[in-house]
Amino acid sequence: MTKEQIKDTILEIIAQIIPDEDLSNLKGDIPIREQVELDSMDFLDIIMELRKRYGIEVPEDDYIQLATLDSSVAYLEPRMREL
Amino acid sequence: MAARKPSEARIVITGVGLTAPNGNNPAEFRKSLLAGKSGIQKCNIRYMGEVLAGICHFDTLKYQKKKELRRGTRAGSIAIYCAQEAIADAKLDLACLDKSRIGIYLGITEHGTVETENEIYEIKQFDYNVKYWSHHHNPRVVANNPAGEVTLNLGITGPHYTLGAACAGGNIGLIQGLQMLLLNEVNLALSGGVSESTGSFGIFAGFKSEGALASHPDPEKACRPFDKDRNGVVVSEGGCIFVLERLSDALKRGAKIYNEIVGYAINSDATDFIFPNAERQVECIKLALNKAGISPEDIAIINTHGTGTTEGDPVECQAIREVFGEYPHAYINNTKSFIGHTMGAAGALELAGNLPSFEDYLVHPTINLDHLDPECHLNNLVINEPKKIDKVDYILNNSFGMLGINSVVIIKRFEE
Numbered sequence: 001m002t003k004e005q006i007k008d009t010i011l012e013i014i015a016q017i018i019p020d021e022d023l024s025n026l027k028g029d030i031p032i033r034e035q036v037e038l039d040s041m042d043f044l045d046i047i048m049e050l051r052k053r054y055g056i057e058v059p060e061d062d063y064i065q066l067a068t069l070d071s072s073v074a075y076l077e078p079r080m081r082e083l
Numbered sequence: 084m085a086a087r088k089p090s091e092a093r094i095v096i097t098g099v100g101l102t103a104p105n106g107n108n109p110a111e112f113r114k115s116l117l118a119g120k121s122g123i124q125k126c127n128i129r130y131m132g133e134v135l136a137g138i139c140h141f142d143t144l145k146y147q148k149k150k151e152l153r154r155g156t157r158a159g160s161i162a163i164y165c166a167q168e169a170i171a172d173a174k175l176d177l178a179c180l181d182k183s184r185i186g187i188y189l190g191i192t193e194h195g196t197v198e199t200e201n202e203i204y205e206i207k208q209f210d211y212n213v214k215y216w217s218h219h220h221n222p223r224v225v226a227n228n229p230a231g232e233v234t235l236n237l238g239i240t241g242p243h244y245t246l247g248a249a250c251a252g253g254n255i256g257l258i259q260g261l262q263m264l265l266l267n268e269v270n271l272a273l274s275g276g277v278s279e280s281t282g283s284f285g286i287f288a289g290f291k292s293e294g295a296l297a298s299h300p301d302p303e304k305a306c307r308p309f310d311k312d313r314n315g316v317v318v319s320e321g322g323c324i325f326v327l328e329r330l331s332d333a334l335k336r337g338a339k340i341y342n343e344i345v346g347y348a349i350n351s352d353a354t355d356f357i358f359p360n361a362e363r364q365v366e367c368i369k370l371a372l373n374k375a376g377i378s379p380e381d382i383a384i385i386n387t388h389g390t391g392t393t394e395g396d397p398v399e400c401q402a403i404r405e406v407f408g409e410y411p412h413a414y415i416n417n418t419k420s421f422i423g424h425t426m427g428a429a430g431a432l433e434l435a436g437n438l439p440s441f442e443d444y445l446v447h448p449t450i451n452l453d454h455l456d457p458e459c460h461l462n463n464l465v466i467n468e469p470k471k472i473d474k475v476d477y478i479l480n481n482s483f484g485m486l487g488i489n490s491v492v493i494i495k496r497f498e499e
Contacts, residue, residue: 019149041154044218052215 098173098326104137116447121303137319137423157279159232161322186269190252190276192426195224197282249484253430275324275431307451308389309459317423323431346375352487364402371491380410411462417449430482
């Protein structure tokens with residue numbers, strides 16, 4: 001996957017988890033939870049989707065890496081590059 | 084007649100919200116019952132394939148966001164829809180009410196079966212590795228879930244819980260609300276029952292293994308209580324929630340008062356896991372009549388519990404003949420013949436289907452009754468066509484469940 005594809009995938013997962021939110025203006029460098037209603041259970045849904053879809057495990061210590069869209073892409077790129 | 088109680092000790096119905104397989108509000112439901120319109124359809128259930136079921140078609144997004152739907156349960160969604168509709172019907176403005184004095188009491192047959200089956204199905208795709216088990220599982224399966232989801236949706240901070248009472252749940256939710264109002268624990272009760280049983284293959288498979296799952300080439304003819312050719316239960320989902328208030332409070336706020344709950348009883352067979360017991364049903368009906376301070380001849384309509392099983396229907400008919408045999412005034416019907424068995428919702432939902440009789444003096448029938456089983460003979464059984472009657476002062480509602488739980492509720496025409 002390219003970085004752009006990874007970003008689209010993350011956005012698609014988030015859209016599935018918080019379907020009432022408008023993600024079209026989501027800024028890449030601001031924490032996602034400051035821009036849309038996404039609580040801790042929703043965040044765990046993102047972790048679960050990554051696990052189910054791509055077999056990616058995100059250890060709890062790394063959760064902070066998924067705070068913004070940009071940091072998520074940067075963190076996931078090495079793990080999704082070969083997909 | 085019993086002496087008139089003070090208005091603080093009289094509990095009235097001031098709102099109704101419901102969803103049934105053949106109607107999503109009391110008016111639609113009533114119209115279907117009078118028109119003989121069934122709500123049973125074919126659907127596909129995991130592992131079972133095609134089965135017959137009663138599915139509700141209410142607008143799930145009317146009161147919930149998509150995220151709430153995704154996170155919650157079908158029973159929660161049904162409960163929220165019914166609670167919101169009931170509050171709107173009662174013309175209550177929640178913003179002006181003390182939300183800590185509102186109680187939510189919902190009968191359920193079971194809860195958590197659907198969600199557990201879904202999770203096991205899901206982790207099967209991952210070789211049963213439990214790290215794929217959802218973090219939403221526990222809040223979905225706790226027994227208070229359907230009532231709790233109502234509190235989250237409406238911001239109600241009073242007590243909420245469900246009452247596990249098998250297929251008597253709907254009546255028992257109603258009785259619990261009444262009792263909490265009489266104890267002055269709350270000022271307003273959202274009481275009734277809900278069911279999401281159609282989402283569980285296990286419930287269908289369980290009835291099938293018992294030899295008690297209805298089948299028929301025409302889905303709408305599958306649920307046929309009292310008919311010689313009945314062959315079991317049609318599993319359905321549904322919900323019905325009543326707004327209950329003390330008469331004194333309802334009068335104070337100028338509420339439209341539908342009816343009064345004057346009699347109720349709950350007892351146990353203590354004889355079998357599945358098979359009912361006519362003697363205990365008789366006792367339960369008599370207890371409710373005594374509580375209401377009336378005699379069998381006062382009852383205008385009896386909504387039977389009859390589910391369409393070979394074993395169960397004759398037992399209830401025997402109990403009714405024993406209590407009402409000498410007083411053949413009551414007209415008798417069956418609502419499951421239209422909507423199947425809505426399980427935890429059945430008691431409340433079937434009652435809601437009958438309450439309009441106080442206004443229109445029509446008794447909806449039991450449908451699909453082509454060849455009456457002689458063991459199910461009842462005086463004044465209303466068969467296949469509605470019946471116009473002259474007097475409706477009291478309606479009696481039977482609702483019985485597995486493990487031998489019996490419940491009866493008696494509703495009276497409202498008179499100040």
